[in-house]
Amino acid sequence: MTPVQASTIPLFCSNKDVVVEAVTGSGKTISFLIPIIEIILRAGSVSRGHVAGIIVAPTRELASQIYSVLNSVLEFQPTESTTFKAQLLIGGFGTVATDVQKFLAESPQIVVGTPGRLLDFVGSPHVHSSSLEVLIFDEADRLLDLGFDQTISGILRILPKQRRTGLFSATVTSAVGELVRVGLRNPVKIVVKVGDGEYEQKVPTTLSISYSVLSPESKIPSLIHKINTLKYRKAIVYFPTCASVVYFYLVLTSILPKLQSSKSADAQLFSLHGKLPQGPRTKTLNNFINTTKKSVLLTTDVAARGLDIPEVDVVIQIDPPYEANLFLHRAGRAARAGRYGEGYLFLTTGREESYVDLMQVKKVRMKEADETGLSELMTEFYRTFRNWILDSRENHDMAVKAYVSYVRFYTKHTMTSIFRMSEFDFVGLGLAYGLLRLPSMPELKSAHNIPEKGWLVEGIDMDTYKYKDPQKEQGRQEELNNRAPKAGAKHGPPTATSKAWSEQSERKERRDLRREKKRNKRETEAATVENGNSSSDGEELEEDWKTLIADRKKKRKPNISEIAFDL
Numbered sequence: 043m044t045p046v047q048a049s050t051i052p053l054f055c056s057n058k059d060v061v062v063e064a065v066t067g068s069g070k071t072i073s074f075l076i077p078i079i080e081i082i083l084r085a086g087s088v089s090r091g092h093v094a095g096i097i098v099a100p101t102r103e104l105a106s107q108i109y110s111v112l113n114s115v116l117e118f119q120p121t122e123s124t125t126f127k128a129q130l131l132i133g134g135f136g137t138v139a140t141d142v143q144k145f146l147a148e149s150p151q152i153v154v155g156t157p158g159r160l161l162d163f164v165g166s167p168h169v170h171s172s173s174l175e176v177l178i179f180d181e182a183d184r185l186l187d188l189g190f191d192q193t194i195s196g197i198l199r200i201l202p203k204q205r206r207t208g209l210f211s212a213t214v215t216s217a218v219g220e221l222v223r224v225g226l227r228n229p230v231k232i233v234v235k236v237g238d239g240e241y242e243q244k245v246p247t248t249l250s251i252s253y254s255v256l257s258p259e260s261k262i263p264s265l266i267h268k269i270n271t272l273k274y275r276k277a278i279v280y281f282p283t284c285a286s287v288v289y290f291y292l293v294l295t296s297i298l299p300k301l302q303s304s305k306s307a308d309a310q311l312f313s314l315h316g317k318l319p320q321g322p323r324t325k326t327l328n329n330f331i332n333t334t335k336k337s338v339l340l341t342t343d344v345a346a347r348g349l350d351i352p353e354v355d356v357v358i359q360i361d362p363p364y365e366a367n368l369f370l371h372r373a374g375r376a377a378r379a380g381r382y383g384e385g386y387l388f389l390t391t392g393r394e395e396s397y398v399d400l401m402q403v404k405k406v407r408m409k410e411a412d413e414t415g416l417s418e419l420m421t422e423f424y425r426t427f428r429n430w431i432l433d434s435r436e437n438h439d440m441a442v443k444a445y446v447s448y449v450r451f452y453t454k455h456t457m458t459s460i461f462r463m464s465e466f467d468f469v470g471l472g473l474a475y476g477l478l479r480l481p482s483m484p485e486l487k488s489a490h491n492i493p494e495k496g497w498l499v500e501g502i503d504m505d506t507y508k509y510k511d512p513q514k515e516q517g518r519q520e521e522l523n524n525r526a527p528k529a530g531a532k533h534g535p536p537t538a539t540s541k542a543w544s545e546q547s548e549r550k551e552r553r554d555l556r557r558e559k560k561r562n563k564r565e566t567e568a569a570t571v572e573n574g575n576s577s578s579d580g581e582e583l584e585e586d587w588k589t590l591i592a593d594r595k596k597k598r599k600p601n602i603s604e605i606a607f608d609l
C-alpha cells in the first residue's frame with residue numbers, strides 16, 4: 043500500500059467518516075475503492091433497485107477513470123461469487139432513463155458519476171437509496187469550484203443520513219468546510235505529508251518544478267523549444283481557455299513541420315477541451331493514453347485533476363491557473379506513483395514573478411529554468427507564424443477569438459494582487475497570438491501604450507485580406523461592395539509593402555475603423571458566448587465563486603478532528 047492507503051483504508055473501514063488530503067498520484071483512488079467494496083460486502087446482499095455505494099467526481103473523464111479502476115479491482119472477485127458490479131453515470135452518452143433501465147437490469151451495487159447525472163439518477167422513483175452504505179466525493183474542492191454545490195445539496199437531501207462518507211483531494215481547501223458540515227458525521231481528517239521532515243511540500247518528491255519569466259511573445263517559442271528538446275514519452279501543455287487550445291493546436295500543427303529546428307522532433311499533437319462534444323473528447327483522451335508515439339496533449343483545466351495517464355513525464359503551464367491549487371493538480375499529472383516527472387511554468391515578466399514566492403508559501407519550491415537558445419527560434423517562428431496568419435483571414439479571426447478569451451480569463455484570477463488588469467501587456471499578448479491588429483474590446487479602452495488604432499503590424503490592407511472559405515469570402519466581398527467605392531483600392535494579397543494606415547485618406551480610415559469595430563464586436567461577442575458556455579473549464583465562474591464564498595462566510599466551521607500522518 044502507499045502511505046495514503048495504509049492510513050485511510052483501516053480508518054474508513056472501521057466506520058469513520060474521512061476527509062483525506064494527500065499529494066497527486068499518491069494512490070487515493072484505491073484508498074476509497076477498497077473500503078467501499080469492503081463495507082458493502084460486510085453489509086450483505088443488496089436488493090434489486092437499491093444502490094449501496096455512490097462515487098461522485100467532477101468531470102466525466104475522471105468518473106470514467108474511477109469506474110475503470112473499480113472494474114479492474116472487481117476482476118479479482120472469487121469466480122464463484124462474481125456478483126459485485128459497478129455502473130458509470132455520466133452525461134453525453136444516453137439518457138437518465140436508459141441508465142435507470144440498465145441499473146434495474148444489471149443490479150450494480152456501486153455507481154460512479156458526475157453530479158448532474160447522479161442527481162437525476164437518485165431522484166428517479168425506480169432507484170432506491172435507503173440501503174446506501176458509502177458515499178465518496180473525489181476531488182471534493184473541485185466539485186464546489188465548478189458551482190456544483192446546489193446539485194450536491196440536492197443529492198445529499200435524497201440520500202439517507204446513516205452512511206459512511208469520504209472526501210478526497212490533493213488540496214482540501216477551507217471551501218469544503220460546508221460540505222463536511224452537512225455531509226459528514228464526526229469526520230477524521232487524514233493529511234499525508236511529504237518531504238524530508240525539515241521541509242514539508244505539497245507536491246510529490248519525484249516532481250521537479252521549474253519556472254521561466256518570459257515576455258508574452260517568448261512563451262510559444264519556448265514551448266516549441268521544450269517540445270523539441272526535452273526528454274519525454276508524453277507531455278501535457280495547459281492553456282488558459284478552450285479558444286487558446288483550439289487556436290494553438292492549429293498553429294502548432296501547421297507550423298512545427300515547417301520549422302527547421304523542429305525537424306528532428308516528431309511529437310504527435312492532441313487537443314482536448316471542455317467544448318469538444320463528448321464523443322471526440324473521449325476519443326482524443328483515449329488516443330493520447332493509448333498512443334505509443336511521443337506525444338503532446340494541449341488542453342485546459344478540464345484535464346487538470348485526477349487523470350492518471352501513464353507515461354506523462356512533462357507538464358508545461360503556459361500561464362498560472364486562475365486559482366493556485368490548480369497549479370498542483372496540473373503539475374501532478376506527471377510524477378505519479380513514484381515515477382520521476384518535470385513541471386514547467388511560464389510567468390510573464392513583471393509582477394507575475396512574485397508567483398514563485400507565493401507558491402513557496404504554499405509549500406511548492408521551484409527553480410529557474412534555462413531558456414538559452416530562444417532568440418534564434420523566435421525569429422524563425424515569427425516569420426513562419428506571420429506568413430501563416432496572412433495566408434487566410436480565418437486564421438486571424440481565430441487569433442482574435444483566442445486573444446479575447448485570454449483577456450477575459452485574466453480577469454478571473456483570484457490572486458488580484460499579482461494578476462492586475464491595470465498592468466496587462468495587451469500588445470505583447472497580441473503579438474504572441476499573431477494579431478495584425480488588436481480587437482476593439484472594452485478592456486483595451488483604459489489600457490496604456492496601445493498603438494494608433496490598434497495596429498500591431500504596419501501596412502496591412504484589410505480589404506484585400508481574404509478568407510479561404512469561398513462562401514465566407516463572398517460574404518465579405520459583398521459587404522465591401524455595399525460600402526461606398528474607395529479611391530485607389532488595392533488588390534491582391536496583403537503584404538507588408540501595402541500603404542501604411544497613417545498615409546491613407548481620412549475617409550477610408552473612418553470607414554475601415556467602423557467596419558473593423560463592427561466585426562470585432564461580433565468576434566468579441568462570439569468569444570464571450572463561447573466562454574460563457576464553458577462550465578467544465580472553470581473560465582466563467584466568477585459569479586459562482588462570489589456566491590459560494592459569500593455563502594460559506596455565512597456558515598459556521600465544521601466539527602472535525604485531524605490526524606496528520608507524516609509518512
Ligand SMILES: Nc1ncnc2c1ncn2[C@@H]1O[C@H](COP(=O)(O)OP(=O)(O)OP(=O)(O)O)[C@@H](O)[C@H]1O
Pocket residue numbers: 043044047064065066067068069070071072211212347348349350374378379
Ligand atoms: N499500492 C500501490 N502501489 C503501486 N502503485 C499504485 C498503488 N496504488 C496506486 N498506484 C498507482 O498510482 C497511480 C496514481 O494513483 P491515483 O490515480 O489513485 O492517485 P491520486 O492520489 O488519486 O492522484 P490525484 O490527486 O492526481 O487524483 C495510479 O497509476 C495507480 O495505479
